[in-house]
Amino acid sequence: MKILSVFGTRPEAIKMAPLVKSLAGTPGITSAVCVTGQHRSMLQQVLDLFEINADYKLDVMTSDQTLNGLSSRLFAALDPVLDAVKPDRVLVHGDTTTAMVSTLAAFHRRIPIAHVEAGLRTGDLSQPWPEEMNRRVADAMCDLLFAPTASSKMNLASENLAGRIFVTGNTVIDALRLTTERISRDDPLRHRLDQHFSYLRKDRKLLLVTGHRRENFGAGFANICAALAELSRRPDIQIVYPVHLNPNVQEPVLAALSHLPNVHLIEPVDYLLFVWLMQCAHVILTDSGGVQEEAPSLGKPVLVMRNVTERPEAVAAGTVQLVGTDTARIVGAVNRLYDDDSAWYESGHRRNPYGDGLAAQRIVAALTGAIVDEFSVETP
Numbered sequence: 025m026k027i028l029s030v031f032g033t034r035p036e037a038i039k040m041a042p043l044v045k046s047l048a049g050t051p052g053i054t055s056a057v058c059v060t061g062q063h064r065s066m067l068q069q070v071l072d073l074f075e076i077n078a079d080y081k082l083d084v085m086t087s088d089q090t091l092n093g094l095s096s097r098l099f100a101a102l103d104p105v106l107d108a109v110k111p112d113r114v115l116v117h118g119d120t121t122t123a124m125v126s127t128l129a130a131f132h133r134r135i136p137i138a139h140v141e142a143g144l145r146t147g148d149l150s151q152p153w154p155e156e157m158n159r160r161v162a163d164a165m166c167d168l169l170f171a172p173t174a175s176s177k178m179n180l181a182s183e184n185l186a187g188r189i190f191v192t193g194n195t196v197i198d199a200l201r202l203t204t205e206r207i208s209r210d211d212p213l214r215h216r217l218d219q220h221f222s223y224l225r226k227d228r229k230l231l232l233v234t235g236h237r238r239e240n241f242g243a244g245f246a247n248i249c250a251a252l253a254e255l256s257r258r259p260d261i262q263i264v265y266p267v268h269l270n271p272n273v274q275e276p277v278l279a280a281l282s283h284l285p286n287v288h289l290i291e292p293v294d295y296l297l298f299v300w301l302m303q304c305a306h307v308i309l310t311d312s313g314g315v316q317e318e319a320p321s322l323g324k325p326v327l328v329m330r331n332v333t334e335r336p337e338a339v340a341a342g343t344v345q346l347v348g349t350d351t352a353r354i355v356g357a358v359n360r361l362y363d364d365d366s367a368w369y370e371s372g373h374r375r376n377p378y379g380d381g382l383a384a385q386r387i388v389a390a391l392t393g394a395i396v397d398e399f400s401v402e403t404p
C-alpha cells in the first residue's frame with residue numbers, strides 16, 4: 025500500500041513526524057512525504073530534527089499571502105504530486121489550509137483519505153477564522169478518522185460522517201515523548217541546551233510565551249504585549265518569547281517589548297529547544313493548540329489566550345485555563361500562579377487526556393487493518 029502524507033506547517037510536521045517514522049518501518053507500506061511549505065523555515069526545523077526527507081517539497085508560501093491565493097497555489101501544486109505518486113491513500117493532519125486543500129484534491133481524484141487529529145470542534149462557526157471550517161471540510165471527505173480523544177470521536181459521531189473513527193490519542197504526545205527521552209538520556213545534549221539558554225537566571229521563574237492565532241491579530245496582541253510589559257516588572261520573573269515569524273505577530277511584539285529587561289524575544293526555536301524551554305517553565309502563556317496538549321505531560325500549567333478552545337479536555341482536567349486577551353485578566357492569572365504555588369494543581373498528577381505516546385502505533389494498525397487498541401485516559 026502506497027501512502028502519501030501531506031503537511032505544511034510546523035505543528036503538523038511535529039505531529040506527523042512520529043507517524044511518518046512508523047510508516048517507514050512498516051512492512052507492506054511504501055511511504056511518501058509531500059511538504060507544502062505553508063510555513064517554510066519553521067517546517068524545515070522539524071524535518072531536520074526528526075531526520076525526515078520529504079519526497080516532494082512544494083513552495084507555496086508568499087509574503088502577505090491570502091488564504092484564497094494560498095489555496096489556489098496548493099491545488100495547482102498538489103495535483104501533479106498526486107498524479108506522480110498515485111497513492112492508495114492520502115494522510116492529512118489537523119485544521120490548516122494545507123489539510124483542507126489536500127483533502128479536497130485527493131477527494132477529486134477519488135483517493136481514500138485519512139485525517140489525523142480528526143473531530144476537534146469549538147462548536148463556533150460564527151467566527152471568520154478558518155480552522156474550524158478546515159477541519160469540518162477535511163473530516164467530511166475521509167473514510168478513516170483518527171480522533172485524538174473520546175470527545176473528538178463524539179463530535180464526529182454526532183455529525184453522522186461516513187468515515188470509520190478510531191480514538192488514537194494525539195501524535196504530539198508521541199513526538200514529545202521521543203524528544204524528552206532523547207533529552208533525558210543524553211548528558212552532553214542537556215549541557216548544550218543549558219548553554220543555549222545561559223542567559224536564564226536560576227533566581228527567576230520562567231514565563232514561556234507563544235502566540236500566533238489570527239483571532240488575536242491587532243487588539244489581541246496589543247493587549248498581550250501590555251500584559252507582558254506589566255508582568256516583566258515582577259522581581260521573580262523572566263520571560264522567554266519565541267516570536268512567530270508572521271508579520272502580524274512580529275511587528276507589534278518587537279515594537280512593544282524588545283527594549284524591556286527580563287523579556288527575551290527570540291526567533292522560533294526548533295522542537296528540541298522548545299521542549300527544553302517547556303521543561304524549564306514555571307507557567308506557559310500561549311494561544312497554541314499543540315502546547316496545550318503537550319504541557320500536561322510535563323506537569324506545567326497553561327494559560328490560554330483565547331475565549332474558546334477545541335481542546336476542552338485539558339480545561340476539564342485543570343491543566344489549562346482560558347484567560348482570553350484582556351490585559352488585566354492575563355496579568356491577574358499569571359500573578360496568581362506566581363504568588364501561590366497551591367493555586368495550580370492536581371493536573372501534574374493526572375494522566376494526560378491527549379495521549380500516551382502510542383498514537384502513531386494505533387494509526388498504523390488501523391491503516392493496515394490490524395486490531396486497534398483504542399486510547400483511553402481511564403485505562404493504564
Ligand code: UDP
Nearest residue numbers: 035038266292293294295298312313314315
Ligand atoms: N514549538 C516549537 N518551537 C517554538 C514554538 C512552538 O517547536 O518556538 C512547537 C510546540 O511545542 C508545539 C507546536 O510548535 O508542538 C505548536 O505550534 P503552533 O503554536 O505554531 O501551532 P498550533 O499548535 O496552535 O497549531
